[in-house]
Amino acid sequence: xxxxxxxxxxxxxxxxxxxxxxxxxxxxxxxxxxxxxxxxxxxxxxxxxxxxxxxxxxxxxxxxxxxxxxxxxxxxxxxxxxxxxxxxxxxxxxxxxxxxxxxxxxxxxxxxxxxxxxxxxxxxxxxxxxxxxxxxxxxxxxxxxxxxxxxxxxxxxxxxxxxxxxxxxxxxxxxxxxxxxxxxxxxxxxxxxxxxxxxxxxxxxxxxxxxxxxxxxxxxxxxxxxxxxxxxxxxxxxxxxxxxxxxxxxxxxxxxx
Amino acid sequence: xxxxxxxxxxxxxxxxxxxxxxxxxxxxxxxxxxxxxxxxxxxxxxxxxxxxxxxxxxxxxxxxxxxxxxxxxxxxxxxxxxxxxxxxxxxxxx
Numbered sequence: 447x448x449x450x451x452x453x454x455x456x457x458x459x460x461x462x463x464x465x466x467x468x469x470x471x472x473x474x475x476x477x478x479x480x481x482x483x484x485x486x487x488x489x490x491x492x493x494x495x496x497x498x499x500x501x502x503x504x505x506x507x508x509x510x511x512x513x514x515x516x517x518x519x520x521x522x523x524x525x526x527x528x529x530x531x532x533x534x535x536x537x538x539x540x541x542x543x544x545x546x547x548x549x550x551x552x553x554x555x556x557x558x559x560x561x562x563x564x565x566x567x568x569x570x571x572x573x574x575x576x577x578x579x580x581x582x583x584x585x586x587x588x589x590x591x592x593x594x595x596x597x598x599x600x601x602x603x604x605x606x607x608x609x610x611x612x613x614x615x616x617x618x619x620x621x622x623x624x625x626x627x628x629x630x631x632x633x634x635x636x637x638x639x640x641x642x643x644x645x646x647x648x649x650x651x652x653x654x655x656x657x658x659x660x661x662x663x664x665x666x667x668x669x670x671x672x673x674x675x676x677x678x679x680x681x682x683x684x685x686x687x688x689x690x691x692x693x694x695x696x697x698x699x700x701x702x703x
Numbered sequence: 704x705x706x707x708x709x710x711x712x713x714x715x716x717x718x719x720x721x722x723x724x725x726x727x728x729x730x731x732x733x734x735x736x737x738x739x740x741x742x743x744x745x746x747x748x749x750x751x752x753x754x755x756x757x758x759x760x761x762x763x764x765x766x767x768x769x770x771x772x773x774x775x776x777x778x779x780x781x782x783x784x785x786x787x788x789x790x791x792x793x794x795x796x797x
Contacts, residue, residue: 496708498729498740505743597736 469576470521471537472633475676476577477517478538481528482684483559484510485691489546502594503552509587516580529695533678533685540675541623543684547616550602550609554616556595561650562627564588565642573636596653603657610658617654618662625666626674710759711737713744715751723755731756 487507494500518524541559546552567588570581602613628643651661695701708730714723726745731737737756746754765773781787790797 496730498731498744502740502743505747594739597739601732601736 468633468635470633472577472631473517473520474522474527475537475631475633477514477521477527478536479542479559479563480510480517481514482536482538482687483542483555484508484514485687486542486544486546486555487552490552495549499549506556506591506594509584509591513580513584513587520576525695529692533680533688535678536675536680536684536688537678538675538680539623539626540679540681540684541620541627543675543680543687544620544623545683545687547619548612550612550616551620553595553598553602554613554620556591557599557617557650557653558620558624558627560588560591560595561653562624562642562646564592565645565649566637569637569642570634575634575636577634599653599659600657603654603659613657614659617659618664621662621664622666626676629674629676631676708732711741711756712759712762713737713741714755714757715741715745716753717751719752723753726750728759734758 484507487503487510490500490503492500494503514528515524518527521527539559541555544551544555564585567581567585570577571585572578599613602609604610627646628639630637630639647661654660709732710728711731711734712728713726715726716723726741729737729740729744731740734756738754741754741756745751777783
């Protein structure tokens with residue numbers, strides 16, 4: 447996997463940050479998750495169904511951006527990593543790069559990711575690895591993100607026929623991207639991935655049950671995901687998102703406020 | 704969508720020992736979501752330790768038209784203020 451990552455990395459910053467240091471490559475994987483989801487949530491600004499919800503999503507995006515900055519700083523220069531890497535050098539899960547879709551899609555993505563992130567960070571916080579201090583701070587944020595996703599899942603699942611159908615469709619569509627979350631990450635050796643997956647299935651399943659929904663069926667890993675985001679293989683909408691995210695920095699290198 | 708969501712009044716207590724103070728209002732589908740929206744809108748900069756939300760329709764307010772009968776009579780009753788009274792000499796602990 448390490449050699450694959452190095453050969454994929456086209457940006458110089460990325461090449462420097464991956465290589466053989468497992469802590470830096472783990473920091474990049476977790477940091478990219480936070481950065482990319484933060485950007486996706488930020489896309490709701492000016493478009494959310496109501497002002498109150500727009501602020502809620504922006505709050506979550508800012509929490510994630512804070513995590514991303516700390517993590518990418520562990521991997522290298524945060525600005526270079528965020529704005530000067532090519533698509534294939536990003537290590538985020540494919541789940542977090544999926545487009546916002548309708549509000550149900552955004553909530554389904556939040557549900558899948560925030561429950562995963564909360565379980566993972568809780569485990570990292572309880573250990574004594576290099577990510578423990580950061581994770582200990584972040585779990586207070588992820589607990590709130592989880593609550594936000596849960597509250598909306600309950601209301602959409604148990605709301606109108608329309609909201610229920612949309613939530614069902616969103617859960618089903620994103621399901622196939624959830625298997626990747628439990629592939630072991632280089633540099634996070636202490637994590638018990640199968641146990642993490644069990645807890646994730648149990649907690650997400652419990653929320654869906656209360657919402658009158660069920661866990662989707664169908665495969666969660668397969669040819670479409672072979673190695674997937676953690677190895678730099680991304681879905682088609684990611685390139686466009688990246689172009690928008692990096693445009694300003696690339697057009698005005700070194701500019702500051 | 705917003706027109707279906709009721710309005711809520713938000714009260715925030717900034718510190719233990721102080722009372723809740725009206726902070727503003729917001730829209731939310733129900734009380735639980737109103738609390739969460741209030742957290743995001745009014746306590747982002749550590750403004751509070753406790754939040755109340757109340758449906759705006761549940762608040763009965765005095766009418767501006769009734770301001771005079773309600774409040775004016777108090778204006779000419781200075782004896783209702785402690786400062787109206789002279790403190791007799793020799794009274795301690797007052």
